[in-house]
Each structure stands twice: as structure tokens, then as C-alpha cells.
Amino acid sequence: MSSLLDSSRNLILEESWNEEQKALYQLNVKARHILPYTLSKTEICKIYAMFNTKEMWRMLAPSHEGSNEIKRNKLTTYLAEDSIRDVYHGGE
Numbered sequence: 010m011s012s013l014l015d016s017s018r019n020l021i022l023e024e025s026w027n028e029e030q031k032a033l034y035q036l037n038v039k040a041r042h043i044l045p046y047t048l049s050k051t052e053i054c055k056i057y058a059m060f061n062t063k064e065m066w067r068m069l070a071p072s073h074e075g076s077n078e079i080k081r082n083k084l085t086t087y088l089a090e091d092s093i094r095d096v097y098h099g100g101e
Contacts, residue, residue: 037061 021030040062045053048069056065071083 041065 026034044056044062044065048056052069052072055068059065059068071087
């Protein structure tokens, strides 16, 4: 059985989806299937357990924008902020 999260991160079961939610789910599944073919093994490991493509891109975007030096700086900053956020919010 499949499920979605609403904007408040509440679980919506498949049998109660509307047409828009069904379409969004199908797009998410397609993107989750295609995205790993464009990534290195290291990047695939980072995103493997993520729930949706938005979360995947949030993790990958810092390392794919700008020059190599900018990418490294953005990724370092992002990972530090993400670690702080995890500690502060208890891993949410």
C-alpha cells in the first residue's frame, strides 16, 4: 500500500487520494526511478532512504550548483547546518 504526506506531514493513505495526489505520486515514482541513473554511487547512498524527490533534491542541490569550489563550500555549509538542525529538532 502506498501513502503520501500532506503539507503538515500527516499520512494520507492511497484509498483516500484525489486525482491530483495520484498524479503527484506517479511523478514522484518516475523521478525516484530516473534520478539514480544520473548520480554517482556516493550520491545514490545519500538519497537511497529518502521519502520523496523533493527531499532527494534538497540533499543533492548544494553539490550540483556553481563551480567546484562553490559546490564544496555549499555542501560543507549545508551538511553542518543539517547536522545542527537534526540535533536541535531531534532528527525530524
